[in-house]
Amino acid sequence: MPTIRLTPSERKEKRADAHHLAPVVMIGGDGLTPAVVKETDAALNAHGLIKVRVFSDERDTRETMLASLAEQLDAAPIQHIGKLLVLWRPMPPKEKVEREDRMPGPKVVKVLKFSKSGNHRPQVKKIKVLGNQRIAAGGQVKRAKKRITSVKKTAVD
Incomplete structure (x- = not known):
């Protein structure tokens, strides 16, 4: 060589x-x-x-x-x-392995709740959020809903 x-x-x-x-x-x-x-x-x-x-x-x-x-x-x-x-020596390109069975894992999210008077410290709450969940504006955990598609698109399919 x-x-x-x-x-x-x-x-x-x-x-x-x-x-x-x-x-x-x-x-x-x-x-x-x-x-x-x-x-x-x-x-x-x-x-x-x-x-x-x-x-x-x-x-x-x-x-x-x-x-x-x-x-x-x-x-x-x-x-x-x-x-x-x-x-x-130039590095060989790395092969990327695609996995179809991979789902999003649980995440720990910090939620801050501020006091109404503003004189107290905000409360910090740690919540575990799964892959099919999301945090709403009020700090509540909600399931992620399927995206609503139009009636016309579903009629064509």
Whole structure:
């Protein structure tokens, strides 16, 4: 898999976006193991732009790790600064699951009742409202009624 090629301006934007990120993958003394590659792949899928910390003193080793990670995971190497490596890969689109059995759940609604004189604090009442209910203007719970359609429309159907 070839690595993603970015223009210098795109790389500059990604470096700026990665500035505040914390490293999510750490590469220890064992080097680049399959477990590290798998975790880096999972982090790229979840975040898109990640930092990797390498606990190695050899700069050439870190360079080869950055190049091999970018090659194996089809990612773009953004930056190598000190012991930090920055990688980017576009995030895959998430599949949205449609559920037909889902109904609106109960909500807790606060109802305020003000005093008639205005000198006292308003009373706060917490009411649980189900999916087919609504709060009326007076603070009463009412069932939501079906919408009334016109007589002409029902005659046509």
